[in-house]
Amino acid sequence: MTGFLLEAAQVLLALALAPGLVGLIRWMKARLQNRRGAPVRQPYLELRKLFRKEVVLSTNASWIFRAAPFVVFASTVAVGFLVPLLAVPLPFDEVGDLLVVVYLLLLGTFFLALAGLDPGSAFGGMGSSREMTVAALAEPTLAVAIFALALGAGSTNLGQIVGRTMADPLAAVSPGHLLAFAALFIVMLAETGRLPVDNPATHLELTMIHEAMVLEYSGRYLALIEWAAALKLLIFFALLGNLFVPWGVAATLTPTALSLAVGALLVKLVVLAAAVAIFETRVAKLRLFRVPELLSASFVLALLAVTSSFLLR
């Protein structure tokens, strides 16, 4: 029972932290660019504003357009139940493994792409087409990179992968782990629409990927999509943090261990946010047709990770 309560608590924590994480990255980037930047709480204010605003729907929009925000939000929240944020093992570990995680994320992407096409605007279709190109290359890398870890753990269960690395700290610096980390970091940038693949700060419709798909959304629908996108970013950070550097994740459900786990999670999120902010400040956006090259490279990294994990098992 405690386990289920903890699952619920961890998802609520993730939902609460996610907008702040986006705000933190934006603020760090602003400081790095010699700007004062909006406060970290800005995304919360934006969400509150959007939830209060009326929804404007295109007359061409069908039920897909109205359903998509809920599907995206629900699937991302569901993923929140399946990834180890604070403690392992948890009861939902039995419900879904890494394959479920990967395809739940893809389900959200799929519906967003459909919703981009649905109102028939040129930008939405453009964004959907680009998002599918990126997703088709990113999803396999995501799965294969986590497979590299699963090979070591002998299970595709994310909780068990974390547990196994905690039990065998040396595994964290094995070639398989490091290569998989690099691959997953690139995939994270692509999947969450960050530089050098997509530019979350641009106002130029023609260069957008993620933003182009959601251009037609407004009000609470947009709030749900933005919130889900922030949650997705947090989940990727948590995967990067906890799968590769699992220390701090609670193995027992004692208050001390859990508060330590929350602290560790916060530290990992801040460190990764800083890494992304610095990286995004130093790079420019890739030419669209170079993105597949980057993602192919990440796929090769993931493949090497699996190979080395298999050979060094």
Added chain:
Amino acid sequence: MTDLGRVETALAARLRDGLSARRRVRGNELHCVAPRGDVAAVAGTLRAFGAELVLMVAADRRQEEGGFEVHYLFAHRENWFVHATVAVPPGDPTIVSLATLHYPASRFEREIADLFGIRAEGHPDPRPLVRHGFWPEDYFPLRKDAGTREFRDDGRPFPFQQVSGEGIYEIPVGPVHAGVIEPGHFRFSVVGETIIDMKSRLYFTHKGTEKLFEGRRPAEGVALAERVSGDTTVGHALAYCQALEALAGAEVPERAKHLRVVLLELERLYNHVADFGMIANDTGFAAAHSHCFRIRERLLRLNKRLTGNRLLRGGVVPGGVAMDLPADVDVTAEVESALADFNEIVDITLSNTLVIDRLEGTGRLTTGAARAHGVLGFVARASGLDVDARRDYPFAVYGELAFRVPVFDSGDVKARTLVRVEEARESVGLIRQAIGRTPAGPSVCRLGPLPAFEAAFSLVEGWRGTIIHWVMVNAGGVLERVKVFDPSFLNWRALSYALLKNIVPDFPLCNKSFNQSYSGNDL
């Protein structure tokens, strides 16, 4: 000016009735009246000498002369001009088209047809250019008797070129954009992500600027000229004032000529710095953008110290300048320090391989296409055309100052970026020289009476390219007709050619590297 004498002889020999009302003005201008049917012969003769058509101006002179006038301005790189005037009877408002001889003529003729109802016979593409779909069919706003009319949607679709075929689709963008920019509609025909055609529909901002000049006193026109395009305050004000001074035959004091160079180069400098930042920002390299805007802000504050206005308004006045170098600020040191700051940002940005990869080979405008469209300014210089009015038609004291005109051949976004960087550096050198040589003395002179119904013009190399103002006053000494030409009028069209075979997400970058004015294009 032996050359101009030969031109005059050749022109007179070529035309059946010869040239009438021939006169030399200011040593290097030949003004004449040509028969309406002989315009092509005039243009052909001048082309043989290497002179190009740079401006066409129509004027409604029905009250005094009983008809319209169309003026043709030809310019030669060796700094001489031929200004030919053609009378157009109101009963048959047509002229002979020069569109197939000079591309700029095709644009001017379409503009004149829309605004004056003077059609160009033999124009290969007589579609409306400036005319808005809401204007009544017989409404020609620059005619003296145009008045105000009811505007109503005529229901006709805009005649975009349709491209059809397997997998080709259209992306309409604008005229309302996500950023705070002026209105323009761009329609892309695309295969996958590759642009195979782009048609721009501009002219959403017809403000009647040229009409607003009419009836004002010449000195009042300066404020209007300064607002033709907000970022080209000095360029347009200087062209306008120089045209008035040419008309009056006034000799501007040396001090004013030097300070005008300082103002014009300050304008070039802050715009090039800002553009560099915005080009970097469009590649996603936002750090360079915020630093360039910091430097721009520094320069704008300096502008305010000089003229009391961040955009340098009020600096240039007819007969001189209405500003002085501040005693407590070392302007040279300040712009040199800003340039050192800028140079550092440029080095950091251009040593980033990801940024360079986005700039190189993107939006290539070939030298041939650039020459064919008569493009001007940094767009021309990035495509291998060595043109710069500061050197070719020296004004103010540019003839006495040393500066390089940077020219790049590749014609891509990178070239247009590098031209800006080089020009910013040259601008600082020009400011240093001009301030160092500024003599004491008066900084403004009285213009004196302006001769009625005579044409005068002036060319100025603004930061975007060559600006031309053409003025005429009436017997009462108020403005009869002012024609404003911003280089955007010719450069916009070339953007479509630079885009061919590029990919859609690179359009904003190409567009930014052109950065043409909507407002200066659509007066």
